[in-house]
Amino acid sequence: MNNRIVHKLNSDKKLLSIYFTAGYPSLNNTVQIIEELERNGVDMIEIGLPFSDPLADGPTIQESSTAALKNGMTTEVLFNQLKDIRNTVSIPLIIMGYFNPVLQYGVEAFCRKCQEIGIDGLILPDLPLDVYESEYREIFEKYGLVNVFLITPQTSEERIHQIDKASNGFIYMVSSASVTGSKSGFGSEQEAYFERIASMNLKNTQIVGFGIKDAETFQQATKKAKGAIIGSAFIKYLTEKGEKNISEFIKSIR
Amino acid sequence: MTYHVNEKGYYGEFGGAFIPEMLYPNVEELRQKYLEIMKEDSFQREFHQLLKDYVGRPSPLYFAKRLSEKHGTKIYLKREDLNHTGAHKVNNTIGQILMAKRLGKTRIIAETGAGQHGVATATVCALMGMQCIVYMGEIDIARQAPNVARMKMLGAEVRPATSGSKTLKDATNEAIRDWINNPVHTHYIIGSAIGPHPYPDMVTRFQSVISEEIKWQLKEKEGRENPDYVIACIGGGSNAAGTYYHFLDEPEVGIIAVEAAGKGIESGESAATSALGKLGIIHGCKTMLMQTPDGQITEPYSISAGLDYPGVGPMHSHLYRSGRAEFYSATDDEAMTAGLELSQLEGIIPAIESGHAFAIFQHKKFKPDDVLVISLSGRGDKDLRTYIDYFKLA
Numbered sequence: 001m002n003n004r005i006v007h008k009l010n011s012d013k014k015l016l017s018i019y020f021t022a023g024y025p026s027l028n029n030t031v032q033i034i035e036e037l038e039r040n041g042v043d044m045i046e047i048g049l050p051f052s053d054p055l056a057d058g059p060t061i062q063e064s065s066t067a068a069l070k071n072g073m074t075t076e077v078l079f080n081q082l083k084d085i086r087n088t089v090s091i092p093l094i095i096m097g098y099f100n101p102v103l104q105y106g107v108e109a110f111c112r113k114c115q116e117i118g119i120d121g122l123i124l125p126d127l128p129l130d131v132y133e134s135e136y137r138e139i140f141e142k143y144g145l146v147n148v149f150l151i152t153p154q155t156s157e158e159r160i161h162q163i164d165k166a167s168n169g170f171i172y173m174v175s176s177a178s179v180t181g182s183k184s185g186f187g188s189e190q191e192a193y194f195e196r197i198a199s200m201n202l203k204n205t206q207i208v209g210f211g212i213k214d215a216e217t218f219q220q221a222t223k224k225a226k227g228a229i230i231g232s233a234f235i236k237y238l239t240e241k242g243e244k245n246i247s248e249f250i251k252s253i254r
Numbered sequence: 255m256t257y258h259v260n261e262k263g264y265y266g267e268f269g270g271a272f273i274p275e276m277l278y279p280n281v282e283e284l285r286q287k288y289l290e291i292m293k294e295d296s297f298q299r300e301f302h303q304l305l306k307d308y309v310g311r312p313s314p315l316y317f318a319k320r321l322s323e324k325h326g327t328k329i330y331l332k333r334e335d336l337n338h339t340g341a342h343k344v345n346n347t348i349g350q351i352l353m354a355k356r357l358g359k360t361r362i363i364a365e366t367g368a369g370q371h372g373v374a375t376a377t378v379c380a381l382m383g384m385q386c387i388v389y390m391g392e393i394d395i396a397r398q399a400p401n402v403a404r405m406k407m408l409g410a411e412v413r414p415a416t417s418g419s420k421t422l423k424d425a426t427n428e429a430i431r432d433w434i435n436n437p438v439h440t441h442y443i444i445g446s447a448i449g450p451h452p453y454p455d456m457v458t459r460f461q462s463v464i465s466e467e468i469k470w471q472l473k474e475k476e477g478r479e480n481p482d483y484v485i486a487c488i489g490g491g492s493n494a495a496g497t498y499y500h501f502l503d504e505p506e507v508g509i510i511a512v513e514a515a516g517k518g519i520e521s522g523e524s525a526a527t528s529a530l531g532k533l534g535i536i537h538g539c540k541t542m543l544m545q546t547p548d549g550q551i552t553e554p555y556s557i558s559a560g561l562d563y564p565g566v567g568p569m570h571s572h573l574y575r576s577g578r579a580e581f582y583s584a585t586d587d588e589a590m591t592a593g594l595e596l597s598q599l600e601g602i603i604p605a606i607e608s609g610h611a612f613a614i615f616q617h618k619k620f621k622p623d624d625v626l627v628i629s630l631s632g633r634g635d636k637d638l639r640t641y642i643d644y645f646k647l648a
Contacts, residue, residue: 052418052550053536055430056274062417074548099272100535104549125274126535150275154437159278174276177437 015227023073049097181232263451341632349460367422368559369401371445446490450538461496584613605632
């Protein structure tokens, strides 16, 4: 697949990916945050499409989603903000959100819009593998979108192989049994899990998410995996320091 | 046309399991085992023994003479209000706690709105000596103090849901997050016929004891198993699912659902999902739900906390869409008036939820020889404060 994500995964460095909730802290800074992240060497960005009931997220992302919705963020507003993003930004962009807003927009219309804008992939944690395969895979592929699935320490080996087969970019490896933003550091249990997955020789590389918050956890996570995603820690930073000092945060990671 | 769940977990186009991968192992384990476990002789024996000796089943099917005279038709009440803990909820929690034990789980979580399902869950956890954590919206905790006290007295921990609207929908989100964080030893006892497959079907099967009993009880009283109508209120829809279950494939039995219209369907403060909802995904299933055009789930409103939910179970969405069931909605005022009428004609104070089912007489006229069975899903003790304020009784 000719896609920015696939190209990026072929580079030999460890990838730093950042998640932020679109529309937070203020409605109209989406493009500014994306540009600033790229300027500071971030490799890939997950743009969070806020949802009223984010089941897999901890308090930090929940609160940022509630605030973003209150600020007026909608699917349409986000697409409008991003319409010229490819004039200034070249790193892979992924939209991450829950399935219901996509379903209401219309799955095909949503995917078509993503292609027009230059979005490279989607992460929809509550779109299950079997439904994707039977109803939506063709649409995603038609519009050149990578669909990213999650695995967790509880995911069976058999299912990991199914997910690997269905994936066409990377596998989002949830670091531990938790919602986002809830772990403090990685222990031997996580390291054993990282090792176990690395030794499975999957066709898709893995990027670790959940619980990455500083240089130490980033290094631990990327010892075996291709990269890591930081979400809640970055949102907390935005809450405290605003959008002006993004470079400081990124420098603290690597 | 089948009204039952298919092997993939769908009722027509509704249902399925739209869950994050973190929940997959637990939900999949349940999906693979629930039917097998429910069929075991030892399970059935223990379930029915507890329903009889502990819950007090069968619940009576009572001919409501004065109410029948008033409305010019034959009305039977299925007295779920006489169950231990005061509502139908306990049928499901007994079933699920036995299921949890057989799955080797040691920790139970639940969500609750008014606190009825929370109390029913705390009760069975005390009975089985299991740890129990109940998530409840911060606002509901404040307005349902007696049920919070009951849960605590039964040994449960009540955790406030402080996100979103701080009510049932958010308590459900918090319970799901707890399950994500505690994937191995925890079982989540969902209180309604909602959630990812197999929950709607499992809850419906546990509640189906209601219609199973109606059949033989009505045979004794009327010489026939099938009434002309079965009538129930619907929030998520577990008492309705249990009341309808054994009549779904009996076309001569009319199925009537009464939703909560709150202050009126057009008022902006309502929980009438069939009128206001659209196909979408809530709490792991595809069903009718109230949402913005953008797919954000909206806040429902009803005077009864048990019907204050923005969705309806997938089985009910299918009954609505296929035309198998007639859907009505009753406003707060209609439900309260119906509750007062039942109190004064029959000496039974219903839960406000159940009051909605009795408001059917303000919307539909029945024939003199029609036989109706109305699910009296819960008793009104918990609602005394609301009745006092509404009717200025004190």
